[in-house]
Amino acid sequence: MKIRIIVAAGLAITMMAVPFIHENISAAKEKPVVAHEGNKQEISNKEVLKLVQQWVEKRTYIQNGGAYGEGEYKSFQLNDTFYRYLSKDIDTKKEIMDYLTESTTRSYAEKYLKDIGIIEHKKRLAQVEADGGSLLQWDQASVKYSKMQGVDRVYLVTVPVGETEEFETYSVSVHHFANKGWKINDFEIYEKANS
Numbered sequence: 308m309k310i311r312i313i314v315a316a317g318l319a320i321t322m323m324a325v326p327f328i329h330e331n332i333s334a335a336k337e338k339p340v341v342a343h344e345g346n347k348q349e350i351s352n353k354e355v356l357k358l359v360q361q362w363v364e365k366r367t368y369i370q371n372g373g374a375y376g377e378g379e380y381k382s383f384q385l386n387d388t389f390y391r392y393l394s395k396d397i398d399t400k401k402e403i404m405d406y407l408t409e410s411t412t413r414s415y416a417e418k419y420l421k422d423i424g425i426i427e428h429k430k431r432l433a434q435v436e437a438d439g440g441s442l443l444q445w446d447q448a449s450v451k452y453s454k455m456q457g458v459d460r461v462y463l464v465t466v467p468v469g470e471t472e473e474f475e476t477y478s479v480s481v482h483h484f485a486n487k488g489w490k491i492n493d494f495e496i497y498e499k500a501n502s
Contacts, residue, residue: 348483352450355462355489359479362410362491363445369407370423372434373397382436383428390426390433398431411491412482419494442469456480459492 368374373394382391397403403425407416425434444467453461459480467474480493 348489350460350481350483350489352452352462355479355481356448356450356464358410358481358489358491359448359450359464359477359494360445362494363443365407365410366419367441369393369397369403369425369434370437383433385426385428389436390428391436392428393425393432393434398433400427400432403432408490411494415490415492415494442471443467443475444469453478458482463497 372380372391373396375394379394380391382389384390392398393403397406403420404413404416407419411419423434425432427433448464448466451463451465453463455461459482462479462481463476464479465474465476476497478493478495478497479491481489482492483489
């Protein structure tokens with residue numbers, strides 16, 4: 308009889324502890340992973356090139372002002388400079404950041420928008436009126452690993468310029484996030500040269 312009471316008491320204590328143990332295990336699973344821990348992940352040159360090509364596509368889209376619907380294109384003059392509003396799908400800060408951060412880190416997206424002079428005017432985003440064409444042949448680009456910079460990996464991406472013998476090389480920094488994969492954290496011209 309005494310043994311049954313001891314066993315029953317031990318079983319009751321164990322059953323009461325199970326929810327707490329389960330909660331601690333769940334909490335451990337939900338614990339955020341520090342971004343730099345994810346940089347142990349591997350990325351191939353081919354994957355870097357694909358990421359760069361996605362970024363260039365997004366960059367070109369923004370430089371062109373987006374995809375204007377019929378009658379949507381509107382321009383205005385401000386301080387002796389002509390601007391155009393961006394298309395409706397990217398004409399707010401939230402929309403354009405959501406679009407950019409599919410391929411880039413938030414900090415790089417913010418830097419990019421500042422560098423190209425995106426402004427807010429009458430609650431819509433706008434840019435200086437200009438053509439957004441490029442002769443760079445990104446489909447023929449080559450990628451070479453360069454170095455680690457902090458927790459980012461840096462690659463050199465070399466791109467032919469049109470039908471010339473020239474090329475441009477870009478330094479591209481990529482960062483890995485545990486839940487979002489690889490994103491561009493910096494993208495800048497490295498050198499222009501003849502082949």
